[in-house]
Amino acid sequence: MADLDTPRSAYPSTRMRRMRRDDFSRRLMRETTLTPNDLIWPVFVLEGQGQCEPVPSMPGVERLSIDLLVEAAREAHRLGIPVMALFPVTPMEAKSLDAREAFNPDGLAQRAVRALKDAVPELGVMTDVALDPFTTHGQDGLIDDSGYVMNDETVEVLVRQAVSHAEAGADIVAPSDMMDGRIGAIRAALESAGHIHTRILAYSAKYASSYYGPFRDAVGSAANLGSGNKYTYQMDPANANEAIHEVALDLAEGADMVMVKPGLPYLDIVRRIKDQFGVPTCVYHVSGEYAMLKAASLNGWLNEKAVVLEAMVSMKRAGADGILTYYAKEVARWLSE
Ligand SMILES: NCC(=O)CCC(=O)O
Numbered sequence: 629m630a631d632l633d634t635p636r637s638a639y640p641s642t643r644m645r646r647m648r649r650d651d652f653s654r655r656l657m658r659e660t661t662l663t664p665n666d667l668i669w670p671v672f673v674l675e676g677q678g679q680c681e682p683v684p685s686m687p688g689v690e691r692l693s694i695d696l697l698v699e700a701a702r703e704a705h706r707l708g709i710p711v712m713a714l715f716p717v718t719p720m721e722a723k724s725l726d727a728r729e730a731f732n733p734d735g736l737a738q739r740a741v742r743a744l745k746d747a748v749p750e751l752g753v754m755t756d757v758a759l760d761p762f763t764t765h766g767q768d769g770l771i772d773d774s775g776y777v778m779n780d781e782t783v784e785v786l787v788r789q790a791v792s793h794a795e796a797g798a799d800i801v802a803p804s805d806m807m808d809g810r811i812g813a814i815r816a817a818l819e820s821a822g823h824i825h826t827r828i829l830a831y832s833a834k835y836a837s838s839y840y841g842p843f844r845d846a847v848g849s850a851a852n853l854g855s856g857n858k859y860t861y862q863m864d865p866a867n868a869n870e871a872i873h874e875v876a877l878d879l880a881e882g883a884d885m886v887m888v889k890p891g892l893p894y895l896d897i898v899r900r901i902k903d904q905f906g907v908p909t910c911v912y913h914v915s916g917e918y919a920m921l922k923a924a925s926l927n928g929w930l931n932e933k934a935v936v937l938e939a940m941v942s943m944k945r946a947g948a949d950g951i952l953t954y955y956a957k958e959v960a961r962w963l964s965e
């Protein structure tokens with residue numbers, strides 16, 4: 629193929645609109661194709677039976693108890709979605725300073741994994757490795773007297789959490805905490821416990837973003853976090869080289885896949901990672917991005933299906949192999965129409 633700066637014939641022998649004229653030739657030259665295989669569906673899991681609670685800041689998204697989650701998983705699997713990602717809603721009384729509920733073998737996440745692998749074994753199950761749903765202060769790790777999130781002490785808990793997920797049957801563990809060295813520590817612990825097939829999706833470039841607000845409402849960590857912030861461990865939205873550095877470290881420590889989060893505002897990061905490393909790269913279309921599209925659609929200001937599919941194809945075009953999105957089921961349905 630000629631490279632892009634090879635001289636080309638100019639107008640009128642070249643008319644770019646020729647190929648755009650008809651549907652058949654538009655389809656023929658389409659460079660990016662979206663399929664349900666590209667989707668990971670994040671879900672919020674509740675205690676109880678028959679529980680289904682709407683998330684007010686994410687219309688259309690519901691928190692589900694495990695029995696209803698299993699039904700939803702069957703449907704996701706039927707729609708061709710390869711993976712679901714679980715986010716437990718921890719009851720206030722199970723939260724603590726040391727986040728011990730995170731590695732409870734009978735915790736909500738661990739029970740949900742077992743139920744899903746039992747009911748729909750072909751569906752990939754991914755778990756969130758981070759302590760924010762389990763701490764009374766809503767930070768992703770253990771804090772010292774000054775409130776600083778302690779790295780190495782936190783990593784020890786993350787390792788126990790990840791191993792407990794693998795023991796429950798999780799296919800993918802996804803550390804989203806941004807502590808240093810946690811990928812290597814988790815990988816070593818999984819290997820020595822015999823969980824050699826457990827994949828690690830590292831949230832390598834997770835930014836300290838304001839787009840996570842509705843998620844924190846959904847899992848109930850917003851109230852715990854209060855006016856706190858995560859600037860000492862999540863990345864500065866102004867940085868890109870630092871993301872490359874983070875990804876290089878996580879790959880060296882044993883990550884199978886890496887993630888950029890949020891999605892649309894950070895597609896330059898996705899593209900740089902894909903070009904530089906060529907590894908499986910995921911992107912998280914986060915709660916705030918969902919809320920924006922949903923709110924505008926509910927107001928009649930945007931065509932929901934059209935803008936959501938455009939957002940998805942843009943993430944794929946930027947180099948993403950997997951897209952975590954609360955719109956996963958709708959997207960899979962639209963693609964099959
Ligand atoms: N670990 C998950 C998050 O921190 C937030 C995701 C979102 O806002 O959708």
Ligand SMILES: [Mg+2]
Pocket residue numbers: 806807808809832874877878
């Ligand atoms: Mg890191």
